[in-house]
Amino acid sequence: MQTVANISVFAMFVMYLLAAVFGYLTFYDEVESELLYSYQKVSSADHLILGVRLAVVVAVILTVPVVIFPIRTALFQILVPNRPFNWVRHSSVAFGLLVLVNILVIFVPNIKDIFGVIGATSASNLIFILPGMFYIRIVPEALEPLKSRAKIQAACFTCLGFLLMVNSIAFIIMDWVSAGTHGTDGH
CATH class of the missing domain: 1.10.287 (Helix Hairpins)
Structure with a gap:
């Protein structure tokens, strides 16, 4: 799991670094708070922007399990420290965390x-x-x-x-x- 976490964090670091550098080099001090909003003004790159948005969605989907793992483990250590593994509890906590993350994404x-x-x-x-x-x-x-x-x-x-x-x-x-x-x- 540590190797998976290391690769995932490094890949996200590289992706965000490239997005930040090229977003700044494209728009300088007029970068919007959400980088992709800046590209809405550019009509010639519609397919490219769609591809970038798809890449962001894939990145979020792939990083959520890596983030849920330590959160779920910490919750189990706090709430039920000495209980044996239970698939129902494991799945329900993961589902609850995914629902919470999706609610935040929708409403923020x-x-x-x-x-x-x-x-x-x-x-x-x-x-x-x-x-x-x-x-x-x-x-x-x-x-x-x-x-x-x-x-x-x-x-x-x-x-x-x-x-x-x-x-x-x-x-x-x-x-x-x-x-x-x-x-x-x-x-």
């Missing part, structure tokens, strides 16, 4: 909103919150008491991460609200 109008929320939550967690929490949890209290300077700094670091995450999400929501009151283009 712009992918920059998804990237904003994911960036605000995951970056804060990976950079600030989790390292501080891991330090507090992993270092034994006999080796370093909870009131030690290092653990207090780790707790402050974790609190800073929570504040940054809440602040970032608040700004994203404010952007959504202001875009909703000023029309769909945000102006």
Whole structure:
């Protein structure tokens, strides 16, 4: 599974890198928030755009199982850690996740909103919150008491991460609200 995940992540990295580079080189600073929207203005490349959209759909279809695997595993570890494998539970969780992903794809109008929320939550967690929490949890209290300077700094670091995450999400929501009151283009 690790090999499949590595190949999939590398292939997606190359695809997104090529899309970003050629999208920027084509439109420079007038690239839309969704790259393919920029190409709607070009009428001579209709078949090419259709092909690219088909490639994006195939890429999403092929990456969803790779993403569902760790999510499902994490859910099972949290909710039913010591239960044996069950096909019904396995399939129902996968189906529920696919339904959730499809609902998000249908109802979220712009992918920059998804990237904003994911960036605000995951970056804060990976950079600030989790390292501080891991330090507090992993270092034994006999080796370093909870009131030690290092653990207090780790707790402050974790609190800073929570504040940054809440602040970032608040700004994203404010952007959504202001875009909703000023029309769909945000102006």
